[in-house]
Amino acid sequence: EIVLTQSPATLSLSPGERATLSCRASQSISSYLAWYHQKPGQAPRLLIYDASSRATGVPARFSGSGSGTDFTLTISSLEPEDFAFYYCQQRNYWPRTFGQGTKLEIK
Amino acid sequence: EVQLVESGGGLVQPGGSLRLSCAASGFTFSVYDMNWVRQAPGKGLEWLSYISGSGRTIYSADSLKGRFIISRDNAKNSLYLQMHSLRAEDTAIYYCARDNNDGYGYRPFDSWGQGTLVTVSS
Numbered sequence: 087e088i089v090l091t092q093s094p095a096t097l098s099l100s101p102g103e104r105a106t107l108s109c110r111a112s113q114s115i116s117s118y119l120a121w122y123h124q125k126p127g128q129a130p131r132l133l134i135y136d137a138s139s140r141a142t143g144v145p146a147r148f149s150g151s152g153s154g155t156d157f158t159l160t161i162s163s164l165e166p167e168d169f170a171f172y173y174c175q176q177r178n179y180w181p182r183t184f185g186q187g188t189k190l191e192i193k
Numbered sequence: 194e195v196q197l198v199e200s201g202g203g204l205v206q207p208g209g210s211l212r213l214s215c216a217a218s219g220f221t222f223s224v225y226d227m228n229w230v231r232q233a234p235g236k237g238l239e240w241l242s243y244i245s246g247s248g249r250t251i252y253s254a255d256s257l258k259g260r261f262i263i264s265r266d267n268a269k270n271s272l273y274l275q276m277h278s279l280r281a282e283d284t285a286i287y288y289c290a291r292d293n294n295d296g297y298g299y300r301p302f303d304s305w306g307q308g309t310l311v312t313v314s315s
Contacts, residue, residue: 087255120301122238129288129305130238136298173238177301180252182228182240 088112088176090185098193105161107188109174114154118178121150121159125170133172134159166192195219195304197289202309209279209313215272215289215306223247223267226292228302229274231285239285242274243292279313286310 089112099105109119117137122130132141134150137157147162161168169192174185201213215227229241242253242263251263262275272289286308293303 122302124238129307130302131305132300132303135300135303139298141300141303171237175238175240175301177299180243181254182243182301184238184240187237 087181088115088179088183090174090176090183092172092174092185092188094188095186096189096191098191099164100193101164101166103164105159105164105168105190107159107161107172107190109152109157109159109185111155111157111176115176115178117153118176119150119152119157120175120177121148122173122175123168123170124173125167130173161190164190195291197291197304197306199287199289199306199309202287202311204312204314205279206315207280207313210275210277211279211311213274213276213287213289213309213311215274217270217272217289217291220291222265222270226294227263227265227272228290228292229261229263229272230288230290230302230305231283232288232308233282233285236285241287244272276311279311281313284311284313 091110093108119137121134124130138150149160151158172188196218198216226245228243244263260278264273288308289306290302291304293300
């Protein structure tokens, strides 16, 4: 099973700042990594797929990069609605697995 | 508009069974692969099971040890999760989620339902 390790566990930033979230896979998953965010009481929402492709309707301030085992989600300038939990997920191998999540909180 | 609506959750005793449903609308259900994902209270996301659009291909998490069975009825635009031998640790919100492979790249879990809460307790 592929283990995805997200860091940091919690990221405290202010609106307007740049956020960088990391996801590391226990072995190469090519570019088959997705990112989701989830606000309390809501279902997750797909942000990025195939490491760097933005999903429909996702603002341009969200970008993804990486391949192999190391991946990054960058939010260029934080908006108030971006403070949430973020999860990475791989689809290169079964079972599909998620990272444990990063909480992005307001500083 | 794509809609996924889960139902069937509730309180069940340990060792009991439950069948969850996910009603799909706003898209051609039979063309899309579907999944179940759960989230225990205050915890992260856990993928449970996948079924192809035709229903012929199924994958499930090994941790379920065959207790949960995914199925679909394309004529009814519905996805199901039959759960047996439920344990306290199965308490979670259960989401159905669609995979989208419409030619713009394979987007896993591109649409989600609102979830249905399953509580396993005596």
